[in-house]
Every structure is written in structure tokens, then in C-alpha cells.
Amino acid sequence: MSEAATYILLWLSALGAGIMNAVAGGGTMLTFSALLAVVPPVIGNATSTVALVPGSLASAWGYRREVRQVGHWIALLLWPSVIGGAIGSLLVTRLDPKYFEALVPWLILSAALLFLCQPVLVRLAGIGKPHATPSKFTLGGVIVFQFFVGVYGGYFGAGIGILMLSSLGIMGLTDIHLMNAVKTILAMFINGVSVVVFVIENTVDWRYALGMMAAAILGGYFGAFTARRMDRNLVRWIVILIGFGLAAYYFYKQGSGGSLA
Numbered sequence: 001m002s003e004a005a006t007y008i009l010l011w012l013s014a015l016g017a018g019i020m021n022a023v024a025g026g027g028t029m030l031t032f033s034a035l036l037a038v039v040p041p042v043i044g045n046a047t048s049t050v051a052l053v054p055g056s057l058a059s060a061w062g063y064r065r066e067v068r069q070v071g072h073w074i075a076l077l078l079w080p081s082v083i084g085g086a087i088g089s090l091l092v093t094r095l096d097p098k099y100f101e102a103l104v105p106w107l108i109l110s111a112a113l114l115f116l117c118q119p120v121l122v123r124l125a126g127i128g129k130p131h132a133t134p135s136k137f138t139l140g141g142v143i144v145f146q147f148f149v150g151v152y153g154g155y156f157g158a159g160i161g162i163l164m165l166s167s168l169g170i171m172g173l174t175d176i177h178l179m180n181a182v183k184t185i186l187a188m189f190i191n192g193v194s195v196v197v198f199v200i201e202n203t204v205d206w207r208y209a210l211g212m213m214a215a216a217i218l219g220g221y222f223g224a225f226t227a228r229r230m231d232r233n234l235v236r237w238i239v240i241l242i243g244f245g246l247a248a249y250y251f252y253k254q255g256s257g258g259s260l261a
Helices: 003-023 027-035 041-062 071-094 097-116 118-125 136-155 160-171 176-200 206-229 232-255
Strands: none
Touching: 003 027, 003 041, 003 206, 003 232, 027 041, 027 097, 027 206, 027 232, 041 071, 041 097, 041 176, 041 206, 071 136, 071 176, 097 118, 097 160, 097 232, 136 160, 136 176, 160 176
């Protein structure tokens, strides 16, 4: 593949990821998989995270009004998110890269399964239904759960929004806009601390990251602008099919003894 074609492929993946994240989530699977064509998995994961983080910042700004109403929930779950995100990111950069490469198909498969099971998780969490005030035991469980969501988010990240919405529903939040505000702010911090770790650890390929950032911002703007006109369920199924397809492809490559990059 020529250098020009490589850049076009990566920019298009970031554009698509920005749209997907604005409508349904799962954009990481697009950018990460596209980057695997040109860089090793650890570099691809870090570069993908850096490329998509401006979208998190833009989304967080969009929920600034709702944040005032849910500040106490954000304060409760902020530190587990940040600490977990830092640990997850350090696991990527400090462990032997062969471990992350071995997990790539499983990570993509887990993300696809999260999107597939999203309606079930929503029902189990009772999102949109009144809840009793959560007990201290429930709050403690949600804090621990959020820590592991942070670890997963720092390590890979696709699907963390679904996990957080499920736990927030269990805590008693019923307004989806308030829930999305909490989820978006916490995801911003998880991704933000990951970016800091990846930059310090020098695992970002800046040749690709900057152009992908611009494309992701454009995609996020387009996705937000057209979200009301798009069928979220259709987009979710597209994400699911892409995820299962990519997981099968990487399982095949591993089974045939080939490198993912």
C-alpha cells in the first residue's frame, strides 16, 4: 500500500469512528484495526486512543449543563476511573507486547459482544425505571466495578460506555441524558489519563495521530449533527458485524501463525 493510500485509509477510519462514537459508540474498533495494517498493536492502540480523545472532549463540553446536576456521581466515580485507566494503560506499555497482541482478537470480540448484549444489559439495569436509593454496599460495588471499567478502558476501551450505563442504572439514575453526561465525563478522564501515559511512554505514532484527530473531530461533528436522523439500532448492528468480522479475521491470522501488524 502506498503512503498516500495509507493516510487516506487511516483518515477514513477516523472519520467513520467519529461518526460511530457520536451515534452508537465502538469507533475504536475501526481506527485500531486500520492502524494494525501499518504499526504494531501496542502503537496502534495508543495512537487510536490519542486520535479519538478530542471527540471525548467535545462530547463532554456538550453535556456541560447536565454535569451540574450529576456532579456528585462524577465525584464518586472519578478516582476509580482515573486510577483504573492509568493501570490499564501501563499494562499495555509495560508488559511484553506479545501479551497485548495475543489478546487483540479477544478484546475486539468482547467489545462486539457488549454491543450485542446492550439491550439486555439495559433491561437488567432497569434504565428508565424508578429505583430505590442505592445502599452503601451497592455504591461500594459500583465503585469497584468502575475501577475495572477504567482498567479495561485504559487497556483497550471499546464498549466502556455500555458498561458504565449499566452500572449507573443500577445506582438509580433513570434520565438517559444525565446518565450519558456521567458516562461521557468519566470516559473523557479514562481516555485522558491513557493519553498522558501513552505520550510519556512514547507509544504514539504522531505521523498518523494528528491527521486522524482532525478526521475524528469532523466525523464527530457530522455524527452529532445527523444523530437524530440516523437509526441508532442500525448503526449498533453495523458496529456488531464489524466487530465480529474483525475478531474472526484476527483469530484466523493468529491461528495461521501470522503477525497482526
